Amino acid sequence: MTIRWSRKRKNQLFGLILILPASLLLSITILTPLFRSIYTSFLDDSLLSALHPWNHFANYKAVLSSGAFYHSLQVTLTYVISVVVIELLVGIALALILHSNIILRGFFRSIILIPWAIPTIVASVIFLLIYNSDYGVLNQLLISSGLINEKLNILNDASLALIGIMGIAVWKQTPLMTIMILAGLQGISKSIYEAATIDGAGATRSFFHITLPALKPVLANVALLMTVTNFQMFTLFYSLTNGGPVDATKSLAILTYETAFQKYDLGQGATIGVIWMFVLLLFSIPLYRIAHRPQES
Amino acid sequence: MKFKQFSMVSMSLILGTTLAACSSNSNTSNNKALPSNSSTADTSTTSDASKEKVELTFANWISTEDATKEAYNQLIEGFESTHPNITIKSLGIPFNQYKDQVLVSATGGNAPDIMMANQAFTPAFVGASIVQPLQSLLGETIANDILPSSKAGVTYDGQLFAAPWTPHPNALFWNKTLFQKAGLDPNTPPTTWDELLKNAEKIAALKADENGNPIYGIGEATKTGSYTGQMLYRIGLSHGGKFVDDQGKLVFGEGTALTDSLTYLRGLADKKLTPIGAEIKDLRGMFANGSLGFLIDGDFGRNNFRTMSGKGEAFDNEWGVALVPVNQTGRSETIFTEHQLLISKATTHADAAAEFVKYLLSKDALVLYHKLNGVMSSLTSISSLPELNEDDYAKLFNEQMKTASPFPTANPKFDNAMNEASSLTVLATTTKDDISAIIAKVLPNIQALYQK
Incomplete structure (x- = not known):
């Protein structure tokens, strides 16, 4: 008996075969650790013990009833929301400048990407020197300009350390934001602005009624990208403050690492990771929906 | 459609959750080895x-x-x-x-x-x-x-x-060049805690070297991390303190040793006798560069300073090493x-x-x-x-x-406890909070570690 397949069915089968290797690779590299992580979150899994029994929701109870988790969640949310909002505002401003007819526009469009191209760990080392309370250039500039009298110990002051880290994140990530918004700006037809000008709209009205609505999908996409990037940020926190001083910068990434690999409690570490994923989804899904909502005519 | 959206967003996010499990190879009942x-x-x-x-x-x-x-x-x-x-x-x-x-x-x-x-x-x-x-x-x-x-x-x-x-063992390194500049006898190191502090104040009074680099009297670790906690333990020993008693029970915070130790550290910070936020590698570099009057460090110090100063063995003429000065216990207390x-x-x-x-x-x-x-x-x-x-x-x-x-390390959480203890040092040197309030804030975290 021979099976006679329609052309459509054959195409579907061919497509399936083509995506199979990539699907398998994704399953092994992403889904396996994910499910492993969820499974581990239900175990009493300590590196200091040979036995790792199933402990139902004990890890979730322990994590959700600990002040450390909520403190880290607060640090993470403060960091992510502040950084993404500042990056959006600065990114829009820079993109508008680079979109206008300034001199050396091409040059500025090129060099603005330098901070983004620098590896995060290298940026950390650079800013460790810039922020240094004894030798750092930032203190020298602030003192010589009369803005401060006493040198700031930014990364060792519990009230300044998180701001210091945010500053580096903004410096490093804003260029990418700017370039993506700039691409969005270039996609807006000039004829719309011309029509608005004929109708008597000024620059401010054009910005709020043409530019911003047209940029909405781009802004939502870059906000989503930066939200995910910053929720997962580990390098800056680990290399600059390791969660200190006195937990002032202990983000969820640092708390997860500390719980799993310094306190050796892989079960609770995985639990924090799983809860962290759901918090991230909570933030990301609305942004995704905005980014992919059909454009109004 | 909703499922598709959820899946797509999820796929872009799930990497963040894999951190804790990426190296785990546990079984529910088997020995891992x-x-x-x-x-x-x-x-x-x-x-x-x-x-x-x-x-x-x-x-x-x-x-x-x-x-x-x-x-x-x-x-x-x-x-x-x-x-x-x-x-x-x-x-x-x-x-x-x-x-x-x-x-x-x-x-x-x-x-x-x-x-x-x-x-x-x-x-x-x-x-x-x-x-x-x-x-x-x-x-x-x-x-x-x-x-x-x-x-x-x-x-x-x-x-x-x-x-x-x-x-x-950790002993006291002192910089002879800074001693001379501060009007101290370069061949007479302090033998008591009081002498150490007085000498440190005189050295810190130099403020900066000819290149404008700041000069500090003594280097104590003040950055979050277990090493800073260990150095607080060392300071506590000289104030008559202990971390655990002979039965292994946590006694850190009992008596006045911890309060005295933190008061000492606050004094260093207030008088700018020590750099704030420094870890041991920073302090070693500063000693090798002639920015620190005193540093309590291990026997590997000589080699480190030779390398870090860039002067090799010639740098040996610029420093001396002595027993850690005596404080409240009447003997040279230090750790190894x-x-x-x-x-x-x-x-x-x-x-x-x-x-x-x-x-x-x-x-x-x-x-x-x-x-x-x-x-x-x-x-x-x-x-x-x-x-x-x-x-x-x-x-x-x-x-x-x-x-x-030796460090009282029988409890595997000791290193974590020292990491927590470093918060005591950080708060004492970077805030004006009352010392007893700082202890009341941090000590429960250390006690919780030892109760588990």
Whole structure:
């Protein structure tokens, strides 16, 4: 008996075969650790013990009833929301400048990407020197300009350390934001602005009624990208403050690492990771929906 | 459609959750330890130390550090030349990541055959059941030769789990050049805590060198991290404090020692006698650059300062080393750290691994290591050898070792407790909060660790 397949069915089968290797690779590299992580979150899994029994929701109870988790969640949310909002505002401003007819526009469009191209760990080392309370250039500039009298110990002051880290994140990530918004700006037809000008709209009205609505999908996409990037940020926190001083910068990434690999409690570490994923989804899904909502005519 | 959206967003986010599980290889009921995959010889090992070709993996951090790299190479060369059937494969891991990486690889089934450790790491390795008792492998002669203070720190339930290798008592380094500039006698170090503080104030009064670099009186670690906690413990000893009592019960915070220690640190911060937010590597660099009047550090200091100053042995003329000044207890209180050697439970070549450990503990190896790096031995018979007491520097550290205390590391959470304790130092030096309020805020976190 021979099976006679329609052309459509054959195409579907061919497509399936083509995506199979990539699907398998994704399953092994992403889904396996994910499910492993969820499974581990239900175990009493300590590196200091040979036995790792199933402990139902004990890890979730322990994590959700600990002040450390909520403190880290607060640090993470403060960091992510502040950084993404500042990056959006600065990114829009820079993109508008680079979109206008300034001199050396091409040059500025090129060099603005330098901070983004620098590896995060290298940026950390650079800013460790810039922020240094004894030798750092930032203190020298602030003192010589009369803005401060006493040198700031930014990364060792519990009230300044998180701001210091945010500053580096903004410096490093804003260029990418700017370039993506700039691409969005270039996609807006000039004829719309011309029509608005004929109708008597000024620059401010054009910005709020043409530019911003047209940029909405781009802004939502870059906000989503930066939200995910910053929720997962580990390098800056680990290399600059390791969660200190006195937990002032202990983000969820640092708390997860500390719980799993310094306190050796892989079960609770995985639990924090799983809860962290759901918090991230909570933030990301609305942004995704905005980014992919059909454009109004 | 909703499912599609959810899936797409999820896929872009789930990497963040894999951090904690990426290295876990746990089972719900099985022991994690698996045979090492590093050995190339057969697994029948009754006499592998003398016959078969064996490759052993040695996890260590000394091969990754400039100051000790050369000594490491010569030690391995010395062992392999006398044990032609055994090859040592180095697994060099930077100190900062050492404990975590060894634990994760060992519990994941890739245990090194032999591993270095210190007093903070060994309890974790013993607690994780990745190492084996050494008494029968090393023999009674070596076991009975270990300095009593060292032996106490590596004995668990009456069994010897690590071979103490090189103890590193901390002593007081002082900068003679800054002494002169401050009008102090460069050849008379302080002997009491009060003298230390007075001298530090005079040195800090210099404020800056000719290049504008700030000058501090004394360097104390004040950055979040377990080393800072350990130094607070050292300061506490000189104020008559303890971390645990003889039964292992936490007594940190009892009495006035902790309050006195934090008041001392606050005084240093308020008078700008110490750099704030510095960790030990910063302080070593500052001492080597002539920016610190005093630094309490281990016997490896000489080599570090020679390298970091860029002046080599010529820099030895610019500093001196003395016993840590006496404070409230009436004796020179300090701590000693110790490099130790452990053999993996999973090794299939325990005899060969024991041979390597015995070599590293031997006179030949220690004399070589001492010549290159000035280290001492944890074995009584070797630490008293003339070759290890050949100059004032070595004699001073051997003398300091007599009053140095080991860390109370029997609890595997000690390192975490020290990490928490560093918050006490950070708060005392960076805020104006009341010292008792700082203790009330941080101490419960340390107590919670010891209750679990």
